Amino acid sequence: MEARIGLGGMSSVPLLAKHSQSKLLNSKFNEVSFKNAAQVLPKDVTPLSDVRASREYRMHVIQRLIIQSGKELFNQIKHNTNHAMSISQIYKE
Numbered sequence: 001m002e003a004r005i006g007l008g009g010m011s012s013v014p015l016l017a018k019h020s021q022s023k024l025l026n027s028k029f030n031e032v033s034f035k036n037a038a039q040v041l042p043k044d045v046t047p048l049s050d051v052r053a054s055r056e057y058r059m060h061v062i063q064r065l066i067i068q069s070g071k072e073l074f075n076q077i078k079h080n081t082n083h084a085m086s087i088s089q090i091y092k093e
């Protein structure tokens with residue numbers, strides 16, 4: 001099982017949010033796990049500020065995207081199961 005959160009347009013080069021990814025691994029698969037991943041994002045990146053967006057705005061947007069992605073994924077899987085599971089269990093074959 002792997003979790004990847006790639007960030008582009010946040011710093012001088014694209015990067016992986018390793019602390020956020022680690023929060024997702026082996027956690028219960030629910031909205032809280034994605035909120036926790038979003039909360040540690042500042043350990044992974046300090047966004048750039050420029051004429052297009054401030055660093056605060058960029059951080060807010062990516063944190064909301066992580067949480068929203070989790071909600072969408074959770075809703076897709078929820079239709080196939082009635083119980084909470086760890087993320088690693090979802091992808092076991």
